[in-house]
Amino acid sequence: MNPAQALPVNHHADSPGRPGLAGIASGALMFAAGGRRARTIVEAAGIRADDRVADIGCGSGVVVRAAAQRGAQVTGIDPSPAILRFARLLVRDRSIRWAEGAAERLPLADSSTTVALAVATVHHWPDVTTALTETRRVMVPGGRFVAAERHSPIGATGIASHGWTGDQARTFAELCRAAGFTDSRVERINVGRNDIWVVHSTRP
Secondary structure (H helix, E strand, O other), rough: OOHHHHEEEEEOOOOOOOOHHHHHHHHHHHHHHHHEEEEEEEEHHHOOOOOOEEEEOOOHHHHHHHHHHOOOOEEEEEOOOOHHHHHHHHHOOOEEEEEEEEEOOOOOOOOEEEEEEEEEEEOOOOOHHHHHHHHHHEEEEEEEEEEEEEOOOOOOOHHHHHOOOOOHHHHHHHHHHHHOOEEEEEEEHHHHOOOEEEEEEOOO
């Protein structure tokens, strides 16, 4: 197997994000350019007005906004207080709840979420096993977990490596099954000039 194919799903766990002004600038760019991708992922997740959604690693809030526009009750979770303040300024929707927290320690009650989203964030998770256990904890039975990462070519470096190869997407589906999720499947979706990998799982 090519060494690049053997990369773990959290191959950027040692770089959780850009701090300070650089992180805010990056978040603003993603917010401005990521609307179509966010809507595509929210549609793939089948989010409805009666859903209670947790966006794990919400960043600047572009996916939070797309989910809220469907009438869902949404909580955006991010470990960076500065990014959360910036997200509030960008989204400006009082129905949305924002909470500081990491994937490994979610600030949510047990069985409080019908849909958990993790968009362009799993590849930064320091501890995937613990994060999946936490995600399962906060979800209701029958809840949907959707993780999405942009397609990253094998051997990519720099910013292009921030995503998944097909093998990494399939590995994550296996990790979801090992964590107790069911019906884990991988979908590749085209969004404009780019493809994204979407891993769907169900909390039994």
